[in-house]
Amino acid sequence: MDFISHDEKTIVEMLRIINIPEIDDLFQDIPEDLLIDSLDISNGMSEPDVMDKMKEYGTKNKIYPHSFLGAGCYYHYIPSLVDFVISRSEFYTSYTPYQAEASQGYLQAIYEYQSVISRLTEMEVANASMYDGSTSLAEAAIMASIITGKNQVILVEGVHPEYIDVVKTYCWGQNIELKITSEDKLNDLLTDDIAAVMFQSPNFFGDITDVLALSKEVKEKYPKCLLIQCMTDPTCLGLLKPPGKTDVDIFVAEGQSFGISPSFGGPGLGIFTAKKKFLRKIPGRLVGKTKELNGDREGFLLTLQAREQHIRREKASSNICTNQALCSLSALIYLVSLGKTGLREIANQNFQKSHYVKKAIALIPGYKILNKKPTYNEFIVKCPNIIGLIRECKRVNILPPLQVSTYYPEMLDIALVCVTELNSKDSIDKFIEAAKLANNNEEESAN
């Protein structure tokens, strides 16, 4: 199936009009020795045959009914309205809305997305999306460097390890010096040459920082230093104090929790926001509201395009073109479907359930909660036998928490547990049971 509509007669007719004897002559500009006869790929398949094949691949992935795994990708309930809206083909088969008059539907939706993100985060400007949380953080570092004219940034430990790696790569590309430090050594590293301090809260290990206090601490001595916060599960903003109220200069987040299924890690959604004074240095697309040239009606269009690559070319601060538009539409529908009441309640349930699990685990001998700060839906726990825990979880059909040693080999026997509103009491009880059983098989502990 090639989705081509022409039959042979039509092709002959078209060749006649072009005045070309046969199809091969259309490629007369290509040197003979570059032409290939055919590709070494089997013939195309019909729909039912393709479905069969894909189902086969699917059976090799195990999908668990319950999960305690987070670490940057989260299971939250996706309202039915999300898929309904993004399946409207006028949305998903459309292109970037450069011809504004024929794209008012999508442009208004993106404007609403920018607005709802502004309302949620209380940040003054939100763009139309970036690729994901990790690249948003990297581009935030570059943006800070351009704004301040300085090429050193500090990153506080606790940022998701994969995000740290991405930031490292981008900084290397731009010759920006990246200094990674623990929170207590931050003050020692701060100087006038630092463009920005980057941190994550809630962080990879679950800790929630008092951002307002951090802000004051940094900016009292270095008022020109920018504060960049990232977040991997922004559903916490249903209850948590938003970055716009804590003097954060650039706030980025992974928006996958807002109505986007995990899908093996992508596509995600890079939420990118900043203070209004940095507007002209923000990467990515922006939709603005305006009036007709010869009329009174208001409409929407892509604006401030002179920041972007198609105009600035090598003078652009970012090369981003295609973004995550359809995912931003998912996030918009998620947020308006839940509304303030639903968002508050989701955040509340995440706090409540993970707190419940924290308390229950702490009661099991051998287990120790390691977080000293408040946490949202993730926390780290020292286990007597992490291999056993993983095995026991799988035995009762639970997707086990992350072994932190995957990223930090020195952090042995530590699990990063994630509990969301989708974890029923039943699944929680099963998990606690699994933890107890694992404890009884201590001789299996990490080798």
Next chain:
Amino acid sequence: MNYEFPDNLKFTKTHEWVRIEDNIAIVGITDFAQHQLGDIVYIELPEKGANLERQSSAGEIESVKAVGEVLMPLSGKIIDINSILTDNPELVNSSPYDSGWIFKIEFTNKLEIDDLILVKDYKRIAEAEN
């Protein structure tokens, strides 16, 4: 071509105009340049007090469809900037040589003035680019 080319000014190849008053140079972009850019939406002004070399970037001018750099015609210190342009960038379109001036330099090297272009030579450059 019906652009304005005032003969009391000096010019650069990169479409800046310069008016010398004692040891100060007042700088803007030419009528031709503003026309090429189209309706100007934003001007990034240089920082007051900055010391910049000749031909280095002193700011940027954005229209809806394009961006142009404003280059220093002479080396020196930026002693004044036309801050009205922040809220009224259209002045550069409507009055490029007058209220649309962009910044003032206290120049450091008189000899550089000899490298500036006279109006008749600038006219030719603009004509060629047209």
Next chain:
Amino acid sequence: MDVNDLLIFNKGNELAQQNFVPKLDIEPEKIEEILPKNLIRGELRIPDISEVEIVRHYVKLSKINYGVDSGIYPLGSCTMKYNPKINEIVARMTSFSHLHPLQDENEGALEILYEISKLLGEITGMDGFTLQPSAGAHGELVGLLIIKKYFETRGIVKNKIIVPDSAHGTNPASAKMAGFSIIELKSNEHGEVPLDHLEYAMKQGDVAGIMLTNPNTLGVFDRQIKNITKIVHDHGGLCYYDGANLNPMLGICRPKDMGFDIVHLNLHKTFSTPHGGGGPGSGPVGVSNELIPFLPIPCIVSTNKGIVCNYENHESIGRIKAFWGNFGIVLRAFVYILSLGGNGLKRVGQIAVLNANYIKTLLKKKYHLPYDRICQHEFVLSDKYLPNDITTEDVAKRILDYGFYAPTIYFPLVVNGALMIEPTETESKYSLDKFVDVMNQIYDEAKNEPYKLKNAPSNTPVGRLDAVNAARKPILHD
């Protein structure tokens, strides 16, 4: 009518529903016990809105939006081909959509990533692939970082990249993000890269490589391509292929054979994944054997233990995105390739070029065609001889009045008043003829009733918008 009345936020009320929240089945504590008061937010200014209002609102918005399911979308260099629905069904299968990136027991997903790398390798001739980049521009950045690393490991300093003046804007922007500066080469009168200028630029000794699109943005296949890549290689540089225009080359010709070392593909162009109104896309990068060690981690490799992830590439440029790339998009492209097969892919190349030449032949009767030769998947018209001061923009806006989407305008920059048209292979003759009819009618209007174009669009929800004020005084949220 004030659009603000129509924003979704104005449709809320105090009817606080919790239809999308599960019932809390544990005994809750006071939130202040869990989260200190000073960390709790104040007001949350997102209204509660009824489900019916939400559905009506977005259905209404979808109806004033144009997608490729609505009609022809002839945007040059975008390859707006039909988005097969089977791709959407597969992407929503829970065995894929519910898979967590960090779990094991994911052999199905890893196999798909591995298989598609092999297929893309066969299509392009390249030896190794990364599926991580989220978009073409992201792929360009990856490719350029690979070039950067290649020279770094050899202790050679080369900090310039050559880009022709017909290149997509992302090319120079990506080069800058990788720390390079640009040398721009002017295309010659045939729209091709002039070899003597290229030779001269390479002789300066500090050029790391060249970024090329072939066929280029004029729709022209550069007949000198093998000489171009040879000159660059002879002077120690690498050749990067911008795969945005790969569609006409499917099953016809391969970038590896043209002499390229690095290639990026746009799955949301050539491989039918939906544009989604601007994304998400996917920009896999393929490299020659020599450059495989520099690919971003993790790499998917086949071992005797099965398909595994390799984090051990010590010369890798590092990580460029969290997790595995836009798997949902890669999955759709995989289904597309399976659906087409080798025979179908070749047909795509042939018919894409047939369709473009067909409408070019018909349109050049009235419109100016600066490069009058066989084109590949796209071609460029200009407004040069249009009567009554009609511009490309006027034509584009009038096309909207006829219910079609306009082609790309004012790009590539090498043609003044460019109108860049790419029909793609999935347009029927009926659809192409309708588009040509409309373009001809518009030309006649330009001659006899130019006010219709000057006032266009008049048949759309809004007329031409004030872009100048939007940029002077930006209003970016309500």
